[in-house]
Every structure is written in structure tokens, then in C-alpha cells.
Amino acid sequence: MPSQREDCLFCDIVHEGTYVAKTKGFVAINDINPKAQTHILIIPERHVESFREIGEFHAWELKRMMEFIAETARDAGLTDYQVQTNVGRSAGQTIHHLHWHVLGDVASHLDVSRPLTAVSEL
Ligand code: 5GP
Ligand code: ZN
Numbered sequence: 275m276p277s278q279r280e281d282c283l284f285c286d287i288v289h290e291g292t293y294v295a296k297t298k299g300f301v302a303i304n305d306i307n308p309k310a311q312t313h314i315l316i317i318p319e320r321h322v323e324s325f326r327e328i329g330e331f332h333a334w335e336l337k338r339m340m341e342f343i344a345e346t347a348r349d350a351g352l353t354d355y356q357v358q359t360n361v362g363r364s365a366g367q368t369i370h371h372l373h374w375h376v377l378g379d380v381a382s383h384l385d386v387s388r389p390l391t392a393v394s395e396l
Pocket of ligand 1: 283303304305306307308315359360366367368369370
């Protein structure tokens with residue numbers, strides 16, 4: 275199985291070099307059409323079509339990939355966030371090269387040190 279596929283946007287992007295972060299075998303980029311204040315894509319350099327083919331990764335690659343998602347979210351200032359991957363066209367996958375969406379809102383505008391005001395007090 276070739277590691278890079280022709281006519282794959284993410285195969286091109288992972289070799290372009292405009293990353294938020296990079297680790298061995300994986301890159302993180304900002305989504306071009308963000309659906310949250312912070313919307314990062316974690317992409318393996320190797321072309322694997324989707325989560326369906328997750329068995330194509332070695333165990334150490336899976337561990338590194340999961341750790342890299344958490345590290346990238348942390349470095350982006352996120353504490354609470356969603357990690358999502360769409361599997362297949364009808365599930366919303368538009369780029370058929372596995373990627374993880376990290377979606378979150380940096381909490382700096384929220385005063386999390388104060389307890390929430392009860393609705394009846396408003
Ligand atoms: P999917 O729909 O396959 O789960 O996610 C594909 C994501 O890639 C979408 O959120 C879309 O906005 C993003 N995207 C599509 N083209 C580009 C691009 O050229 N550059 C970047 N950075 N993101 C892209
Ligand atoms: Zn690809």
C-alpha cells in the first residue's frame with residue numbers, strides 16, 4: 275500500500291509544511307472552514323482512507339496519534355473539546371484520508387473560578 279496517494283488533498287497538505295504542530299508521522303493543521311473557535315485537524319502522513327481501516331496502523335502509531343491529539347488540544351489552550359472522525363460519505367466524510375477533528379472554544383472568556391449563577395437568581 276503506497277504511503278501517499280495521487281489526487282488526495284491531505285496527502286499534499288501533510289507534505290506542505292504549514293502546520294500548527296508536527297510529530298513523527300502526524301501533522302496538525304487549522305481547518306480552512308472552522309466550525310468552532312478552535313478547529314484543528316490531526317492527520318497521519320501516511321494515506322489511510324478512514325477509521326474503518328484503523329488496523330493498518332501499528333500499535334505504536336495509534337498511541338502516538340492519540341497522544342498527539344491530546345497534546346495539540348492542550349497546546350491550543352483547550353481543556354474541554356470534542357474529538358471527532360467522520361467515517362464514510364454519508365457520515366459526512368468529504369476527504370477520504372483519515373483525520374481527527376479537534377473542536378473547542380478556548381475558555382479564556384469564561385470565568386470558571388466562579389460558580390454558575392442559578393437561573394432563578396438572574
Ligand atoms: P470531513 O468532512 O472529511 O470530516 O472533514 C474535512 C475537513 O477538511 C472539513 O472540515 C474542511 O473544512 C477541511 N478542509 C477541506 N479542504 C481543506 C484545505 O484545503 N485546507 C484545510 N486546512 N482544511 C480543509
Ligand atoms: Zn491521502
